[in-house]
Amino acid sequence: MAFDEYQKREFKQVGTRPNRPDGVDKVTGRAMYGADMTLPGMLIGRILRSPHAHAKIKSIDASAALALKGVKAVVTGDDFARPEDDFLRDVQENCMARGKALYDGHAVAAVAAIDAATAKAALKLIKVEYEILPHVTDVDAAMKAGAPIVQEGRTLENVPAGMSGNVTSHSEFGHGDPAAGFAKADKVVERSFKTAATHQGYIEPHAAVASVTTDGKADLWCCTQGHFFVRTLCAGMMGMEASQLRVTPSEIGGGFGGKTTVFIEPVALMLSRKAGRPVKVVMTRDEVFRATGPTVSTSIDVKIGMTKDGRITAGEAYLRYSGGAFPCGTIDMGGQAAFAAYDLEHVRTYGWNVLTNRPKEAAYRAPGAPQAIYAVESVVDELCLALKLDPLDVRLKNAAKKGTKSSYGPTFPDIGLVATLEAAKKHPHYTAPLAEGQARGLSCGFWFNFGGNTCVSLNVNTDGTVGITEGNPDIGGSRASVSLMAAEELGIPYEQIRTIVADTNSLGYNDVTDGSRVTFAVGLATIKAARDAVRKMCLRAAKIWDIDEEAVEWKDGAAVPAGPNAGRFPPMTLAEIAADSFATGGPIAGHHEVNVDGAGVSFGVHLVDVEVDRDTGATKVLRYTIFQDAGKAVHPDYVEGQMQGGAVQGIGWALNEEYIYGRDGRLQNAGFLDYRIPVASDLPPIETVILEIPNPGHPYGVRGVGETPIVPPLAAISNAVSRAIGTRMCELPMSPPRILKAIGTTA
């Protein structure tokens, strides 16, 4: 049994907006984030990074660093055993280079010293002899014959012969015969797009404190989206057994996908093992940009045909993604997501992943989808303009719905796209007047959503309160949602429940907090754990009343006789059952362990008004409205928060955020000054409209909501800007110089 069917019900607590349990700690500065942890005798670790985009490491001489007073250990790639597993080896080599530095910022050595100043001084004493190799950072250039090869021998069997050695994988999705579809179109538009790599931009840099002892045990505290995965990766690299490595997640200062892997954690562990003392490693912001996981950079061609009345006859996309210096599978997600919003007879996507001398991509909210959907939604908008059709009507006419064979294969069950489009159409924003120089854009967005491995324990305390232990770091208010669902199921007040995120020894394996899975999957496991506890409490009541277990049911937080034949007993509350638990068989707990499937896809539609200054190319976002299907909004405040936050990240991506590499292959803007994430004054209020089309795969109908909202802003804003200036923009970000160039003001 993998998932529970949705059953319509009246909610008493789910859907309300109580205060989050971690709120006071976070507004008083008490919450402990990655860098806030300190241990007795702790050393400070720092990492030496390659200044070259691509270079052979001929030698590393750390003798002078080791001779410096206060330096306790130096680690290089040679300290790690070479993992046999390709994936693990890539993660390890990304944490610490071996033989070759593959990008500017690639770690080549690390030191642990008594304080930060000594560690910094020691880095300067490490002599690395490099042989600089030709590099390539652009995805299209890397595909050309004769391009420098980033890593040899990484091409999968599915790549057609004759392509550049940098192409690591190929995928094709879709159905029908696009050529036949294009033949039926009144208008066919074909466009090429480029999108820059962007960074998740979490405000908290990566931080880890490791303590390895001589008996082979280790403790690791770090900010991560998935400490069980951290344990798997680190144990693999350190040659440790999982049971001996306990990983405890700190509060996490943002992740958005970027903290779903490891960068410094194995380095901290190895330094601690060699130094025999606890070691803390905290990245600087410069290191975060140069050496963690930005998104793929892309180059995309899209071709779509449409009839005069707005029916799409065929769609085709060629997607070239680069996930940096190591193979990455994000291209598959892009290829599957590109046309997901449309009901198409003929659709095909072709994708290639390409190696470049850039840091290894990590996930970022709906990885791979924003870029592909941006290109598709831009071409749909251009067709609407050319055929003088209303862009919302066209999307409604072609919208995927229940029974549609999706562009990636499966036939959709109940989905909320048509409902979100209709909500957008009747919203006053859609018909609000626009002034001269202003324009409106819109785009659909989509994400698959995941379930995954999940364990939840629920302990009933003798005073009638409940403690919940779950294993997914809370990146957006999930402890509040989990408590709410438990409160709903148990029938006790939300305030009587405390949910914590526990370490790797306290629960079975939990997948990473990713794929918008937590409210869905942890919620489902929580509901099941609560039901498990309820069953046990009913059994205790049955024993006390001396009636059959089946004759007891749970209602409004109390055991009650199931019917008149069961006997006449007053309800026995959770608190009453808990109070007697020692005498009735011992403490009461519920738990549930499952690999959850049945996550429902989520669609959203964004509307945006912009104004472009034709003399400077500056774009001002005037009004923004989000419509999204949440299945069931457990805690609407945090659903809105996900929608608003995702949209604003997308706005940054559309307008200003980009990895800029110089000719020397070095990252030019490794800081918040020149990697420009939106600031408060850049933005209007972000209005949200939550729709609730229940997910049949969850007992409360919940769908993940975290990722979909980053998808539509790219095209919504590009469509608005293109309409405002009368020229189609085909590259992200639409920085002011690019807009002026497109207008023709500057050559």
Added chain:
Amino acid sequence: MVKVQLWGSLRSAADGRTEVEVEAKNFRQLLDGLRAAHPGLAPQIERGVSMSLNGVIYREAWFTEIPPDAEVVLMPYMTGG
């Protein structure tokens, strides 16, 4: 027999087809059947595949029963942010 839809780039590993039939009552048997009938699919199955069964995506779940006439679509194993 279960009809399994493959994604396009698996065509070359499945005798040029994107729909194949295997005898299977559950996801595990389906994977075993695919591997046996089309050894070229083995590398991708090793890397990871998900299965969509009547529109619901399963990332692992060997023992998920596949009813007769079910729509079965093979998908790459999904990872995300």
Added chain:
Amino acid sequence: MKKLHVSTTVNGDPAEFVCTPDESLLDALRNRLGLTGAKEGCGTGDCGACSVTVNGRLVCSCLVLAAEAEGAEIATIEGMAEQDRLHPLQRAFIDHAALQCGVCTPGILVAAKSLLAKNPEPTDEEVRYWLAGNLCRCTGYDKIIRAVQSAAAEMRGA
């Protein structure tokens, strides 16, 4: 590097520490005094997560030398609540769900308090510009602006 001895006042209480001459006030607060409420998001004054006030003036503590704290009055997030009574801004941030991960929250609260001391009735635009140096990546700022305005109204007695 020879260390310096610094006598200062933090959240109204006397505080002393030794520091290196090139150490930032942020590092001294976090590592010498154990006040980890101020966060280092960038170390270059671009994110505002380390906001504190020095002699009543809002600053990034990463851009102040610890040695400059000599004789100064420092206020940090740890001093914002009065014993067990949260400041209206702190309550408003919880009530309006104006935080998600919360790592930028201490800096934003310190900055917002400083704004309301200077301008008890700011427009939304004034709040947005005042807080432009406080990056938040989770919320899109919408709920933050609402929370600041709600606290401002409460503090005006409205």
Added chain:
Amino acid sequence: MRYLAAQSVAEATGALAAEAGVTRILSGGTDVLVQLKAGMVEPDLIVDVKKLPGMREIRAEAGGFRVGAAVAGAELGEHAAFCAAWPGVAEGFQLIGSTQVQGRATMAGNLCNASPAADSVPALVAGGVVARIAGPGGERDLPVADIPAGPGKTNLKKGEFITSFFFPARAMGASDAYLRFIPRTEMDIAVSSAAVNLTIGADGKVSAAEVALGAVAPTVVRVPAAAKAIIGTKLDDAALAAMAKACEAACNPIDDKRGTIAFRTHTAGVLACRAARIAHERAGGKA
């Protein structure tokens, strides 16, 4: 590294002159601390000049103002009389960084960091503001325009630092304005910028003007030809077009991560015209 909180000008200049190694002045520290953090500079001596007498004062002098070199942006912004007389200087200064940075940043630091994109400098140059410099040999005055020597370089000698700026008395009908282009609304370094300082005569026409551009050359540049284009006019379209052209001609920018040559050149002209209109309106001019 040593840190010295100097108690007198003589102590500061003496320590700076005596130090054989690398020295840095700490006034607001918003550039110096960033450079320290990045390891771009490893000073042997940092001299904190904030506590020197007069360094944080704004006082009337000879009908104008003398502004201490360590006056922070937020402090200057709170001085109503100064802001009324020199709105362009005040707005340029206050555009630097965030509210937090404004609590610390100083014009002297902004000037001596010697970035061509320094936001406070174009209006100081256009305003003919004079810096007072203390040094081992005593005091000297130098126009702000003569202080930057190139990116990251100034014409100050060893042991010298700025102690104050003198803003001359304002004529009737004089005002100024500063505009910069940045991709966001705050927190960026100017991609291009322009300051215009002008006076409107009794005939309603511009009688005197100075134009200075930022981020379009190795230093902030004065553009006399642009000033000439609007002198004797009421800022009609033709005058502004001629001004924009003169500005573009004075540009010698670079392509970098923040902007292209073409973009900087074009927007410098656009901003100069817009700043001129604002200064004109502030000075009481009517189009």
